Every structure is written in C-alpha cells, then in structure tokens.
Amino acid sequence: RKMATLSVCQPQLGGFSFENCKRNAVLEAEVTKLGCNVPSARKTGTTICGVVFKDGIVLGADTRATEGMIVADKNCSKIHYISPNIYCCGAGTAADTEMTTQIISSNLELHSLSTSRLPRVATANRMLKQMLFRYQGHIGAALVLGGVDCNGPHLYSIYPHGSTDKLPYVTMGSGSLAAMAVFEDRYKQDMEEEDAKRLVRDAIAAGIFNDLGSGSNIDLCVITKGRVDYLRPHDMANKKGVRTGNYKYKQGTTGVLTKSVIKLDLEVVEETVQTMDTS
Amino acid sequence: MNTRGLRSQLKDSVPVTGMGQQVGAYGVQDTLRSGFSSVKNELLPSHALELSEKNFQLNQDKMNFSNLRNIQGLHAPLKLQMEYRAARQIQRLPFLQSSHLALDTLKGNDESISFEDILNDPSQSEMVGEPHVMMEYKLGLM
Numbered sequence: 174r175k176m177a178t179l180s181v182c183q184p185q186l187g188g189f190s191f192e193n194c195k196r197n198a199v200l201e202a203e204v205t206k207l208g209c210n211v212p213s214a215r216k217t218g219t220t221i222c223g224v225v226f227k228d229g230i231v232l233g234a235d236t237r238a239t240e241g242m243i244v245a246d247k248n249c250s251k252i253h254y255i256s257p258n259i260y261c262c263g264a265g266t267a268a269d270t271e272m273t274t275q276i277i278s279s280n281l282e283l284h285s286l287s288t289s290r291l292p293r294v295a296t297a298n299r300m301l302k303q304m305l306f307r308y309q310g311h312i313g314a315a316l317v318l319g320g321v322d323c324n325g326p327h328l329y330s331i332y333p334h335g336s337t338d339k340l341p342y343v344t345m346g347s348g349s350l351a352a353m354a355v356f357e358d359r360y361k362q363d364m365e366e367e368d369a370k371r372l373v374r375d376a377i378a379a380g381i382f383n384d385l386g387s388g389s390n391i392d393l394c395v396i397t398k399g400r401v402d403y404l405r406p407h408d409m410a411n412k413k414g415v416r417t418g419n420y421k422y423k424q425g426t427t428g429v430l431t432k433s434v435i436k437l438d439l440e441v442v443e444e445t446v447q448t449m450d451t452s
Numbered sequence: 453m454n455t456r457g458l459r460s461q462l463k464d465s466v467p468v469t470g471m472g473q474q475v476g477a478y479g480v481q482d483t484l485r486s487g488f489s490s491v492k493n494e495l496l497p498s499h500a501l502e503l504s505e506k507n508f509q510l511n512q513d514k515m516n517f518s519n520l521r522n523i524q525g526l527h528a529p530l531k532l533q534m535e536y537r538a539a540r541q542i543q544r545l546p547f548l549q550s551s552h553l554a555l556d557t558l559k560g561n562d563e564s565i566s567f568e569d570i571l572n573d574p575s576q577s578e579m580v581g582e583p584h585v586m587m588e589y590k591l592g593l594m
Contacts, residue, residue: 183589184546185577188568189505194498272570279565287563304566307508311501 214266215240216313220348220380220387221251221262223319224360225341226369229326229397230319233373234262235348235381236406237388244388250405252394256281256292257401259320260394264346265333266313273314277301294320294327298337306335315345321398348380348387355379366395374408381410532558546586549575 201211218239223232238246253261253274259281263270277300285292298318305312316331330343342360344352355376364372370393377391390406483489497503517529539558543550556562 183586184581185572185574185579186568187570187572187574188566189501190572191497191499191502191505194502198498276565276567276570283563283565307504309501309504 213241214268214313215245216266216386218384218386219251219264219346220344220352220377220384221264221317221346222344222349222352222356222373222376222380223262223317223328223330223342224356224364224369224373225319225326225328226364226366228366229321229395230328231366231369231373232260232262232317232319232394232396233377233407234392235377235387236390236392237381237386238267239386247389248406250392252392252403252405254278255297255318255320256285258291258322258396259294259297259318260396260401260403261297261319262317262345264315264317269312269314270316273301273304273312274316277304291322293322293324294318294329298329298331298339301331302335302337305331305333310334317343317345319396321396326396344376344380346380346387348377348384351379351383352376366397370395370407378408378410545583546590547581547583 204211216239218237219235221232221234223230232252234251236246236248236251237244238249249267251262251264251270253263253270255261255274255278261274261277263274277297280300281292281297284296297320301316301318305314310333313333314331315333318329318331320327327339328341328343329337329339330345331337341362342356344350344356353376356372359372359375361368373393374391377387380387381389381391389411391408391410393402393404393407395402395404517533520528520532535558536555539554542554543552553562
C-alpha cells in the first residue's frame with residue numbers, strides 16, 4: 174500500500190508507517206553528496222542513576238538535553254511518572270523516552286484499574302522490555318525504572334534492545350561510567366535516606382562535571398512506601414553567574430544645556446466605530 | 453561518511469516475498485490500480501522493521517493459539533477462533549469507520565494502548581478510499 178497507488182483498496186491501519194523510508198534514504202544520499210548534514214534527533218546525552226536503600230528507592234538525573242554539539246534544553250525533566258509508586262528515568266533519544274514512558278504509564282493505569290491493585294514494578298519492567306524488543310532497538314530509550322510495591326523496593330535498568338537487569342544500584346547514559354565509579358566506591362546495603370540521597374547527588378555530580386553530554390541541575394526522586402518526594406531541582410550545581418559590575422550611567426550624569434518644546438497640531442480627520450462580533 | 457544511514461541498511465537487506473503487490477486478472481501486475489511496478493520498490497523492504505510489523509499481530513496470535521493448544525487441548529484455540537471470526541463480522545462497510553468493539557474486547561485491546569492507537573489514526577487519514585473500489589475489492593469482484 175504505497176502513497177503512489179492510484180486507488181486505496183483496503184482500510185488504513187494505525188501505527189508506524191514505513192512509506193517514506195525509501196524517499197528518506199534517497200534524500201539522505203543527495204544531501205551527503207552536497208556536503209550538508211541531515212538534522213539529527215535530540216538526545217538526552219545523560220547521567221541517570223538509581224539506588225535501593227533501606228525503605229525504598231532514590232532516582233537521580235541531570236537536566237541537560239543535547240542536539241549534536243548544542244545544548245537544546247538547559248533544564249529538562251528526565252524523571253518520568255509511571256504510576257503513583259513507580260518512576261522512570263530516561264536516557265537516549267528524548268522523544269523516544271518520553272513517548273515510551275507515557276504509553277507504559279497509560280497501560281499500567283488501565284491494568285491497575287482492571288485488577289484494582291497498585292501496579293508492580295515487575296509489570297512495568299515486563300511491558301517495557303516486550304515493547305522495546307518488538308522494535309529491535311530502533312526506539313532509542315535506555316531507562317532506569319524504580320518503585321516500591323507490595324513486595325518492597327525494586328530497581329531495574331532497561332536497555333534499548335530490550336534486555337533488563339535487576340540490581341541494587343544502576344547507572345545509564347553517557348555519564349554512566351562516572352556515576353558508577355562513585356557508586357562502586359561508596360554503596361552500602363541498607364543505607365539511610367539521607368545517605369542514599371547524598372550518594373545519588375554525588376554520582377550525578379560526577380557525571381555532570383566529567384561528561385560533556387550531562388550538565389545543569391540535579392533532580393532527585395525519593396520513593397518509599399506511601400510517599401514520593403520529587404525534588405526538582407535538588408541541587409543547582411551549575412548556576413549562571415551574576416554580573417558584578419554595572420555599566421549603566423546614573424541619572425543626571427550628562428548635564429542639560431538647553432531645552433525646547435515644539436507642539437504638534439493634530440486634527441481629527443475621520444472617526445469610525447467597528448463593532449466586535451461577540452456572538 | 454555516514455555509514456549508519458538508511459542507505460547502508462537497504463544494501464544489506466535480502467529480497468523477500470512478503471512485499472508482493474496486487475495481482476490483477478491473468479496473474480499479471482495490475483497497473484491501473486497499483487501504478488507502475490519496479491523491482492527495487494517491490495522486492496526490498498524499505499525498513500528493517502517493515503515486515504515484522506506487518507505480520508506482528510498474526511504472529512502473536514499464532515504463538516498464543518499454539519501455546520493454548522499445548523496447554524489446554526485443541527478445543528481452546530478452536531473455540532476462541534470461532535468467537536474471533538464471529539466478532540470480526542460485526543463491522544460496517546469497508547470505506548466507513550467501524551469501531552471493532554467486540555473484536556477488541558475479545559482480544560483484550562480495550563485495556564491497552566500502543567502505537568497503533570496514537571500514530572496514524574485511520575479516522576484522520578488524508579486518503580479516503582473510494583466506496584465502489586473498496587467494495588469491489590472486498591467482494592473479490594476486482
């Protein structure tokens with residue numbers, strides 16, 4: 174069923190349409206021949222991480238979104254809502270993480286209405302991995318999924334091709350190595366909430382200061398049984414500086430020598446009233 | 453040199469038979485209805501996911517039915533397929549929008565949202581099928 178067909182014989186289907194792929198390939202070849210670049214997707218080039226502590230989960234993320242070498246968004250929100258007790262950080266292509274988390278959030282809501290129970294983290298994990306595997310990695314969403322359900326706190330990391338890991342501490346994104354170095358050094362089992370928050374904050378800060386793709390502020394999300402603290406921003410690590418000098422001249426610096434006032438005579442030529450149609 | 457572009461993916465793809473176009477009378481390609489044909493357009497899939505997405509629902513159903521048969525015996529998939537067949541007949545003529553409510557409820561699609569519901573909504577499509585042609589196609593008179 175091509176756009177060039179002369180007649181449509183079957184009803185259209187929803188979902189992804191691959192009609193323009195060949196045209197795009199031809200366009201791409203033409204454009205590279207001329208030496209220009211095709212516009213690239215906006216990535217989040219990120220540091221995201223999560224840690225399990227005594228009573229729950231702490232998720233952390235930086236707030237920079239990049240488009241190639243340019244910062245596209247200085248303060249974007251990478252911790253997405255999935256359900257009242259489950260949140261998900263997203264790295265990779267910004268649109269993919271956004272849409273994927275929204276779809277899974279809707280599906281979990283429908284599922285929890287149908288079962289009349291609070292959704293479980295393992296359910297969200299299973300839904301995400303099945304969807305990402307179906308699209309064979311073409312949906313570039315690398316996720317850190319964490320939440321507290323009836324079985325306790327759970328933390329998963331989900332890769333774009335659909336593989337998942339269930340671990341006590343995970344990091345993803347371009348700054349993941351810097352953040353993982355901090356975790357490997359200072360992670361202990363059954364930490365207190367303040368220690369866990371400090372650990373995650375330091376891990377994200379390591380990513381922000383050592384990786385070009387991450388920057389700006391640090392967002393935290395603390396999930397415990399019955400309570401979620403969404404701290405945005407938790408720490409403004411990169412505040413823009415304030416100018417110390419003021420180069421404006423004070424009023425009265427220039428002396429006034431003479432002053433002349435010329436009155437302009439304006440006469441009313443025409444006066445019309447247009448009524449507004451407020452029906 | 454952008455080696456990750458679509459062009460390089462197309463070079464490695466293998467021609468497959470799932471992409472056939474409409475065949476008119478006498479088994480010859482139907483130029484009036486599907487335009488001129490070209491081997492490059494017909495044989496190669498334009499995206500790695502095109503075939504797998506076209507057959508996704510069919511493959512899922514096949515897998516689920518064979519699992520059901522192995523677990524519960526032959527009667528289970530047979531009964532379900534009979535119900536699906538009955539529910540599939542509850543729809544309007546092909547050029548009108550039908551809700552497929554019974555079929556969706558049976559399949560469980562009323563409790564899930566996926567890209568089929570968000571992207572390319574058929575009720576918003578720019579191309580409208582011509583009623584006579586679509587009816588002829590459906591009744592097999594073409």
